[in-house]
Amino acid sequence: MEDLNQTSPERFILLGLSNVPYLQVMCFLVFLVMYVITLSMNSLLITAVSISSKLQTPMYFFLCNLSIIDIFFSSTVVPKILINTISKDRSISLLGCALQMYFHLAFGATECILLAVMAYDRFVAICKPLHYRNIMNKTLCCCLAAGSWGACFMNSVIHVVLTFQLPYCRSHHVNHFFCEMPPFFRLSCKDTRLNEISMYISAGIIGMCAFYLTLISYIHIISTILKIRSSQGRQKAFSTCASHFTVVSLYYGTIISMYLRPRSAYSETDKAVSILYTVVTPMLNPIIYSMRNKDVKGTIRMKLIRQPLNL
Numbered sequence: 001m002e003d004l005n006q007t008s009p010e011r012f013i014l015l016g017l018s019n020v021p022y023l024q025v026m027c028f029l030v031f032l033v034m035y036v037i038t039l040s041m042n043s044l045l046i047t048a049v050s051i052s053s054k055l056q057t058p059m060y061f062f063l064c065n066l067s068i069i070d071i072f073f074s075s076t077v078v079p080k081i082l083i084n085t086i087s088k089d090r091s092i093s094l095l096g097c098a099l100q101m102y103f104h105l106a107f108g109a110t111e112c113i114l115l116a117v118m119a120y121d122r123f124v125a126i127c128k129p130l131h132y133r134n135i136m137n138k139t140l141c142c143c144l145a146a147g148s149w150g151a152c153f154m155n156s157v158i159h160v161v162l163t164f165q166l167p168y169c170r171s172h173h174v175n176h177f178f179c180e181m182p183p184f185f186r187l188s189c190k191d192t193r194l195n196e197i198s199m200y201i202s203a204g205i206i207g208m209c210a211f212y213l214t215l216i217s218y219i220h221i222i223s224t225i226l227k228i229r230s231s232q233g234r235q236k237a238f239s240t241c242a243s244h245f246t247v248v249s250l251y252y253g254t255i256i257s258m259y260l261r262p263r264s265a266y267s268e269t270d271k272a273v274s275i276l277y278t279v280v281t282p283m284l285n286p287i288i289y290s291m292r293n294k295d296v297k298g299t300i301r302m303k304l305i306r307q308p309l310n311l
Contacts, residue, residue: 011091012172012179016084017271028085034283035078041286042067044300052299058136059125062118063289065145069114070282073107076100077178077278084177094164097179102160104180108277109152109206112255115248116210116217117144123217127224155202162195177271178278203256211252218245247288251281 017027045067049055080100084090092100124135163181166188176183181199185192228234254277 010094012097012174014090015175016177024085038074038283042071045286048296048299058121058141061141069107069111070285074282076103081177098164101179102156105156106153110148112206112210113148116213119214119217126221166190
């Protein structure tokens, strides 16, 4: 395996999280449990929204999009981690690496924009409740969702092409557990300034703009909530936004720290940061967002649990 980068230049070796046997077993079990929870919880949310007419609203439409993203986002990374953790062969083909990087970037960026769209949805719901149905109509919701997916999938093509045009003559051993851009820049013997600039511009436009739009939405939301005279009304309004703000803070914080730092600042802690937004966040999203929601829990109990029992 040590000579694989010399004998097979079309493959890379992912060094993974640890070489200690007992830690590998722990990592495998933890990631497996988290992946199963991610798939089951997000699938449960999508099913609940699909079968309940009460949940056919813009907020749950965007939540379904988020759940679909989280399922695929996690699936681009976790299965390969599980295989590499228990396998002696940690290599990945050039095509496999490019595809993993492409979908990881695409789904990650789409989630960034979708979180901003969801913040706008909450802004309209709380600040302009009388005009909510007219503003957040079906056409606008579909356009916002499709635009988020389309723009980010096209943006990812540019980065993957630029990344894999670099010559990797230093090593093919990637000090990471999946194919992500920053670790690859350190392997190239060519100046990667253009790649880094394009990455910063993309992260700035997508990540920072989405974050600022979310922040502006929440400034207006909090300002409106504070004007509500009823303490019960304020509490209800805050509860609808608290879940979204929690997820936004965790996701944007880790993404920005990974993609808006100079190459010299990268360290082993980047693996932990990557785990947060590729594995942990997709698992927590349906729990934070929906399992605290009475409508979703009611739908799950009435239509997905009691109905099979009645049959």
